[in-house]
Amino acid sequence: AQTVTQSQPEMSVQEAETVTLSCTYDTSESDYYLFWYKQPPSRQMILVIRQEAYKQQNATENRFSVNFQKAAKSFSLKISDSQLGDAAMYFCAYCGGGADGLTFGKGTHLIIQP
Amino acid sequence: DVKVTQSSRYLVKRTGEKVFLECVQDMDHENMFWYRQDPGLGLRLIYFSYDVKMKEKGDIPEGYSVSREKKERFSLILESASTNQTSMYLCASSLQGFLPANEQFFGPGTRLTVL
Numbered sequence A: 001a002q003t004v005t006q007s008q009p010e011m012s013v014q015e016a017e018t019v020t021l022s023c024t025y026d027t028s029e030s031d032y033y034l035f036w037y038k039q040p041p042s043r044q045m046i047l048v049i050r051q052e053a054y055k056q057q058n059a060t061e062n063r064f065s066v067n068f069q070k071a072a073k074s075f076s077l078k079i080s081d082s083q084l085g086d087a088a089m090y091f092c093a094y095c096g097g098g099a100d101g102l103t104f105g106k107g108t109h110l111i112i113q114p
Numbered sequence B: 001d002v003k004v005t006q007s008s009r010y011l012v013k014r015t016g017e018k019v020f021l022e023c024v025q026d027m028d029h030e031n032m033f034w035y036r037q038d039p040g041l042g043l044r045l046i047y048f049s050y051d052v053k054m055k056e057k058g059d060i061p062e063g064y065s066v067s068r069e070k071k072e073r074f075s076l077i078l079e080s081a082s083t084n085q086t087s088m089y090l091c092a093s094s095l096q097g098f099l100p101a102n103e104q105f106f107g108p109g110t111r112l113t114v115l
Helices: none
Strands: A003-005 A010-014 A019-021 A024-026 A033-039 A046-052 A064-069 A074-079 A088-095 A108-113 B004-006 B010-013 B019-025 B031-038 B042-049 B065-070 B073-078 B087-094 B110-114
Touching: A003 A088, A010 A019, A019 A108, A024 A074, A033 A064, A033 A074, A046 A064, A046 A074, A074 A088, B004 B087, B010 B019, B019 B031, B019 B087, B019 B110, B031 B073, B042 B065, B042 B073, B073 B087
Parallel strands: A010 A108, B010 B110
Antiparallel strands: A003 A024, A019 A074, A033 A046, A033 A088, A064 A074, A088 A108, B004 B019, B019 B073, B031 B042, B031 B087, B065 B073, B087 B110
C-alpha cells in the first residue's frame, strides 16, 4: 500500500519569507500523481499544485513550486514571499490514477508570522 | 465553478442511531469520494464511486456503507453510529479519466459528533 509521510506537524515563517514543506511517499508504481492541498481555517480543501510522475520538470503555480525527486520519492512544496493568507493546513497526497482515491499525509500546519 | 455541497456542517447523533451524510456535486463528475479527517491522522478514504450504483471500498470502510442512486449524489451511511465515528467527514468529486488523474474538488465537510 502507498504511504505518504509529512514529517513536520507544524511550521512557522515570517511574512514575505520562503518556507519549504516536506513530503515523502512510498510506492512501487512508476506512473502516479502527487498533489499539495491547502485547507484554510474555513475547512474547504483546495488544490495548490500537482505533479505527474512522468514529467521531470517541477510544477510551478505563481508563488508555489515543488521539488520532485522521483528516485528519492520526495515531493516538497516551496512557498515564496509568504502571505498571511497562506496560513493553513497543507496536505501532501498521492494518487495512482483513474478513479482511485487520494492517499494523504497527516498534514503540516503552516503559521505565518506578521 | 465546481460546487460540492454537503447536507449539514454540524451533526450530533446518539450511539446506535442510523446516520445519513449527503453529498451533491453540480459538475457532472463521474467519481465521488468520502473521507474522514481526524487530527494527527490526515484524511483517510472510506468509500468511493466511479459510476451510478458502483462503489469501491477505501482504506477504512468498516462501519460505513454508501449509496449512489444518481450521478450527482453520494450518500455515506453509518448503520449504527458509535462514538469512535465522531469525526469530520469530507466529500469530494472528480472527472473520470485515467490520465491524468483529475483534481478532486472537496465539499465544506460535516462535523459529526456521536454521543
